[in-house]
Amino acid sequence: MQKNTLTRFLLVVALFLGQFTFASDTEKESGEHGKDLKTEIKEYISHHLQDAHDFSLFSYTKENGEHTYVGFPLPVILWDNGLKVFSSSKFHHGETLAEVDGNYYKLYHSKIYKTDAEGTIHYDEEHHATNVKPLDFSITKNVVMIIVTGLLMLWLFTSLARSYTKNNGVPTGVGRFFEPIVLYIRDDIARPNIGEKRYKKYMPFLLTIFFFIWFLNMFGLTPLGINVTGNIAITVSLAIMTFLITNFTGTKDYWMHQFNPLGDTMPWYAKIPLYVILIPIEILGLFIKPFSLLIRLYANMQAGHIVLMSLIGLMFIFKSWLGSPLSFGLAFAISLIEVLVALLQAYIFTMLSALYFGFASEEHEHDHEHEAEVAH
Amino acid sequence: MAKLLEEFSLGLFFWQTLLFGLLLFLMWKFAWKPILKAVNDREDGIKDALAAAEDAKKEMQNVTADSEKLLKEARAEREAMLKEAREIKDKIVADAKEQAQVEGDKLVKQAQATIESEKKAAVADIKAQVANLSVDIAEKVIKEELSDKKKQLKLVDDMLGDIKLN
Numbered sequence: 001m002q003k004n005t006l007t008r009f010l011l012v013v014a015l016f017l018g019q020f021t022f023a024s025d026t027e028k029e030s031g032e033h034g035k036d037l038k039t040e041i042k043e044y045i046s047h048h049l050q051d052a053h054d055f056s057l058f059s060y061t062k063e064n065g066e067h068t069y070v071g072f073p074l075p076v077i078l079w080d081n082g083l084k085v086f087s088s089s090k091f092h093h094g095e096t097l098a099e100v101d102g103n104y105y106k107l108y109h110s111k112i113y114k115t116d117a118e119g120t121i122h123y124d125e126e127h128h129a130t131n132v133k134p135l136d137f138s139i140t141k142n143v144v145m146i147i148v149t150g151l152l153m154l155w156l157f158t159s160l161a162r163s164y165t166k167n168n169g170v171p172t173g174v175g176r177f178f179e180p181i182v183l184y185i186r187d188d189i190a191r192p193n194i195g196e197k198r199y200k201k202y203m204p205f206l207l208t209i210f211f212f213i214w215f216l217n218m219f220g221l222t223p224l225g226i227n228v229t230g231n232i233a234i235t236v237s238l239a240i241m242t243f244l245i246t247n248f249t250g251t252k253d254y255w256m257h258q259f260n261p262l263g264d265t266m267p268w269y270a271k272i273p274l275y276v277i278l279i280p281i282e283i284l285g286l287f288i289k290p291f292s293l294l295i296r297l298y299a300n301m302q303a304g305h306i307v308l309m310s311l312i313g314l315m316f317i318f319k320s321w322l323g324s325p326l327s328f329g330l331a332f333a334i335s336l337i338e339v340l341v342a343l344l345q346a347y348i349f350t351m352l353s354a355l356y357f358g359f360a361s362e363e364h365e366h367d368h369e370h371e372a373e374v375a376h
Numbered sequence: 377m378a379k380l381l382e383e384f385s386l387g388l389f390f391w392q393t394l395l396f397g398l399l400l401f402l403m404w405k406f407a408w409k410p411i412l413k414a415v416n417d418r419e420d421g422i423k424d425a426l427a428a429a430e431d432a433k434k435e436m437q438n439v440t441a442d443s444e445k446l447l448k449e450a451r452a453e454r455e456a457m458l459k460e461a462r463e464i465k466d467k468i469v470a471d472a473k474e475q476a477q478v479e480g481d482k483l484v485k486q487a488q489a490t491i492e493s494e495k496k497a498a499v500a501d502i503k504a505q506v507a508n509l510s511v512d513i514a515e516k517v518i519k520e521e522l523s524d525k526k527k528q529l530k531l532v533d534d535m536l537g538d539i540k541l542n
Binding site: 050128143146147183186200204212236237238 | 382384387390391393406407411
């Protein structure tokens with residue numbers, strides 16, 4: 001049964017890819033011969049780190065200078081005085097303008113700008129484009145990967161859930177691998193950090209966020225060139241959710257701690273001068289916690305991709321019998337470490353979220369501690 | 377920081393939030409809830425089974441203790457019964473002895489009485505015989521003495537002396 005589902009899934013994927021992959025398009029390379037290899041690699045890396053409006057699997061340059069992309073286009077959805085939906089193939093990988101309802105759009109450094117019919121980009125003194133950017137709700141490569149990861153998670157874990165009912169409480173197949181991880185998150189992340197009584201309501205979020213980050217990190221290590229968790233918009237969204245859940249489930253004790261951290265330890269007139277400093281720090285702390293979450297995940301994944309791609313790029317720069325194998329070996333070692341980092345970052349994000357939830361849902365913990373001390 | 381803001385894409389943020397929210401809801405409903413429930417049920421089952429095993433062990437211990445107690449009681453009872461039997465035996469023996477004594481005494485007394493009466497009868501019989509003999513002797517003496525008075529007397533004396541010796 002399991003095997004059949006897997007084959008069917010793979011078949012669907014293969015069909016899906018087959019439809020688009022070889023709808024590849026070739027274009028003339030326009031004036032890129034002047035660039036040297038280093039700049040080209042640098043641009044390639046920075047292009048890879050950003051989101052893309054089409055799902056390109058790989059690209060190569062033919063001997064006659066033709067640039068060939070293999071992949072499939074994705075829908076572009078813009079809000080520019082009305083909804084505009086068109087295929088990203090209209091951009092031809094940023095080389096042509098897309099004309100929709102009399103408006104011209106240009107893809108410039110992976111962003112869509114509104115231009116005139118000639119596609120001129122205006123710059124300010126810091127060489128930033130100043131053209132109007134329409135609201136871009138495109139289904140980009142990252143959005144596709146989020147959907148793929150979501151479907152993968154749904155498929156994996158609903159089948160695990162089903163295997164329990166079918167098999168009298170014993171998981172089968174891939175569930176045997178994932179069940180210990182689910183239990184680990186419950187027993188070693190949620191329970192000790194949040195507490196035996198209250199951990200249950202946070203479990204779905206912790207589990208979802210852990211597997212979501214982990215799977216996307218792992219997808220980032222495939223040669224498909226995906227960098228979802230290394231995108232600031234993704235980590236901001238994840239951190240905001242942790243922030244909202246932390247503060248909406250905060251108990252009276254938690255808010256008391258925010259605004260009256262010293263409690264009844266001293267008279268009110270003594271507290272005033274301290275609170276002038278303490279309360280702003282506490283409030284700042286509320287925001288620093290999720291901010292550190294988002295920066296940590298973003299920076300780690302971004303840095304990992306940069307290091308890995310730079311090492312791979314070095315192979316082409318060295319082009320020698322010594323340098324290239326060396327950088328290959330190094331890239332291999334780093335990618336093994338990245339596998340660990342992928343798991344570690346997911347763990348840290350989940351762990352710290354659980355810790356913040358634990359702070360927020362704490363109730364009269366101090367009193368219990370005192371009682372315990374007295375009892376001893 | 378400026379680079380970060382430049383990189384931030386509102387569209388991607390929108391899709392991420394929407395899709396993640398949807399994913400969270402679906403996973404909650406169709407995956408985590410049944411998985412956590414199944415795991416909990418299984419753990420409760422294990423806990424119950426362990427508790428049941430512990431109970432069974434305790435029960436077993438109770439049963440052993442009970443049987444030991446029963447055994448002890450039975451042993452004590454046997455001991456008591458044996459003791460009682462011994463006592464009864466002793467009593468019976470003592471009674472029998474006593475009765476035998478009494479009976480013996482009685483028999484002895486009877487025998488003595490019989491002997492006494494026999495003796496009396498014998499004495500009386502002897503007396504009667506002595507009297508008869510005396511009369512016979514007297515008759516003979518008289519018959520003899522009728523001829524010789526001296527001889528008659530001497531005979532009487534001799535005869536009497538003989539009887540006394542008897």
